[in-house]
Amino acid sequence: MVECILYSDGNTSSASESNTTGITAFSLPGWQLALWAVAYLFLILVAITGNVTVIWIILAHKRMRTVINYFILNLALADTFMATFNVAFNFVYASHNIWYFGRAFCHSQNFFPVVAMFVSIYSMMAIAVDRYMAIIHPFQPRLSTLSTKVIIGAIWLVASGLAFPQFFYSTVTVDEGVTKCIVDWPEDGKVKHLMYHLTVIILTYFLPLAVMFVTYSIMGVTLWRQVVPGNQPVGVQQRPRHIAAKKRFVKTMVVVVVTFAICWLPYHLYFILGTFYQDIYCHKFIQQVYLALFWLAMSSTMYNPIIYCCLNQRFRSGFRLAFRCCPWVTPPDEDKLKLFQSQSLLMTIHKNHTKMLLSVRKSSFPETPKDQEGDLRYQLPNRF
Template structure:
């Protein structure tokens, strides 16, 4: 399971699990009660971490898309090693923290009559509305740009994989590899589409809020925001379900961990589908063929030759 794709999937899972743990309930509580109970330090973290986590999530998906593109469209080019993959993950998080830093730096709390609020005190430089510029940049960098990159990559990969028919005289191993590649690409396309659908209303909401603030004086706008925010936060729970439904190796792993009655079956399926097992079987197959070839080419000993 330690492949380049799975390294990025682990990073994706970590980012989404962390956002679920540290932000989802706090954000929902603040939206419902409209009062901040958690102090200045957590106010800064609360505004800072979601941007970083979303950036890490979407660019992990982008890295997977580019890795699939290189593996399928340019198979002869050298793939990323495990060390290089970890370095890419580290760069993704550094850029994510850098992009989210303004939200940390300008976050503050204020005591209003009867309640405390957590907000971002955006500055203005030479009449430039820094808040609008920042939100437009964030939306482009963590939504539209990576989705465009992934859309182009998966379109090319999909056309290449599904347009090429499996030759009738091809080996069984070639057919299995092509089918496996199609399944992985199909799974990642579903993951990306789920992310795009869940986060699109959220980004549209904040862009409209920056440029048309009068629209947000309506009576039920708070309920609309809660629904949009809940949809966006729910994106962190769909990926394990998608992995389970569309990937047999993840399904076997989940069964091994969570189902005591199916632990033996899950372990056997994982072992049967592991690269080490396949390499062992190929080695045994080659050795048996070599032994058969030697036995047919070497004449039997003199003692075993029967005279007529």
């Protein structure tokens, strides 16, 4: 715990005042608090609405229950929990520097962010590895539904173990009349504290991002050169469309990963810097810096549903169906087919529709002698 004097505009004052009035030296002016509250409320509403919709799209439609979508479901679940149980409470604490929510919630407040961050990025990494195996090693056995659920359970278990020290050492203290929720590491554990934070940052950020960078780079080179190994189980005519679908999915997940990386990097750098230079926490401006960096990091929870809706046709259909009660949303009939019908049935419908069109076009032309075929072909462009 850092003992310091609050520095603000060249004047020094006590770092904290009595919280009997709910005011400390870090309390924000009313207009600033209102602006930040609107920004965080917007983030929470968009994140919860978008991720709950993604969860509904996957669970309510059997065709969407694939290995990849189970990992996307896991990612959406972690983002929903983060937006619901962490963002608002952390904002109130950061904007007032007073902990109002009791000892029990103090433990979970320090525990769950590490869990959610670990679950989110390792769900992305699992998707990257699964796609890598499907594209680069198509003849290797694929993950089953049971194996996928076991991996998801293992991700949550490891995440909980990694975050346990945050839970164990969390405590509520009263410092000069101000109630605070802190992680109170033992006096002889400062080196361990530093090593723990560096380990968390490496395991929840740099290591999985390095793995995803390598896998998506290899997949990108392979797909864009159209040299997918092995004979894919699709026809020659369908092969370009099959590769195009893989390209679209890779693009979608690359955007998701890059967005996550950009949102969380400043937040991690902030804590790395604070670990070595703890005096920065004594400056008044650091509150505004933290609120901005925390908002950016938490905003990663609301971007993924927007990315899915923009870049994936099935999720876009699901969002239109979910919000069909809105007057400006009118889902076409194809949306239900994309979510409720199997791929083979859709291909059969498409083939039958194509045959029907061809037969209609044929029947619209009168039979002509062979010597008039040249005239008929010449006249076709004028007919349509």
